[in-house]
Amino acid sequence: MDTPLIAVEGTYEEMGAELGRLTGDLVARSVETYLRRFRDKAGLSPADVRRWGLTYLDVARDYDESIAAMLEGLAAGAGQPVEHILALNARTELLDGTDYHDEGCTSLAVLPKYTAEGHTLLAQNWDWHPEQGPVTFLLATRDTEGFAVLTLAEAGMLAKSGLNSAGLGVCANRLRSDRDSAGAGVPYHFLLRGVLQADRMSRAHRKVLDVPRVSSGNLLIADAGGEAIDLEVAPDVFGALLPRDGLLAHSNHFQAALPLVDRKAASSGLTLLRPERVRHLLEDAAAERAVRLDDVVAALRDHYSFPDGVCRHPDPESAPGEECCTVYSVVMDLDARELAIAAASPCSRPYERWGLEEAFKPDAVPDVCFEPGARPAW
Structure with a gap:
């Protein structure tokens, strides 16, 4: 497998502890990377990192007890100070306002009326530093009540793009604004896991909107019920975008009219055009109500304006140390509860498909699909 799968079950503390034990070496590498970046890019001393980590532990406990329990268990299982694990999960906030080169991503959703199978499709290319690719994996969790999540995750963290057993999925895009600041608001990566812990769309909205925030970010949320919404959030304000002609796409700039200054629109590679580029690639199939997952994969492999295109x-x-590329590409069928993933570079690799339930079976292996240069049906 190109992308490792880590599956854990039990209470949230038990799942975190098992995750820490299984990924301890990867967590140590991730902690080392971000401690160095916190020092070099944000000027944070070890004492600063510890102080902020403990602050965000209190935030986690107030925001979602299951997230706090998983992170505390993860720290214990990996043999790491809990404040380091919390700092990892607040890396967006701790690095904000520096000259740090943030990630760039392209996300998209297709409503079921416009797809060949009548399913809701959700997808993302995650663009980030290549060094984080080897410490990133698929994480499957299933709690004692049977609620399950399958998500991309960096070692020491709990979520990125993913889906859950309720048929709800989320994709992530970094945003920056003049409202962003240090503080004790809910970190962006908590919001992503919070959405994946939601069993219906309305609860997902509350996990994102009805909380104090200190950083900007974008969450593209869709579900098997056939709806999708894009939430652009910043401290004290938010905007919402809805699909046009069955398609919804986002990158790394604000599209809603919000009272803020966008700090990434001018600097993030091709962000102003990537959402429309994706629409242009899919609009003919959408007009015929025939979008297939292989159409979505083809869009994610697009090289327009190379090397800064959708496939970066x-x-x-x-x-x-500031290189950026598409580290992972994820496509999801929310009705089927299936996720397919390709590591860098998705233009030259096949995707590996996992069903949510199959991910928990002993010795499970993924189906290989979407070979480069081919357009097979899934």
């Missing part, structure tokens, strides 16, 4: 490749002019 390292720019040879980037400074050492």
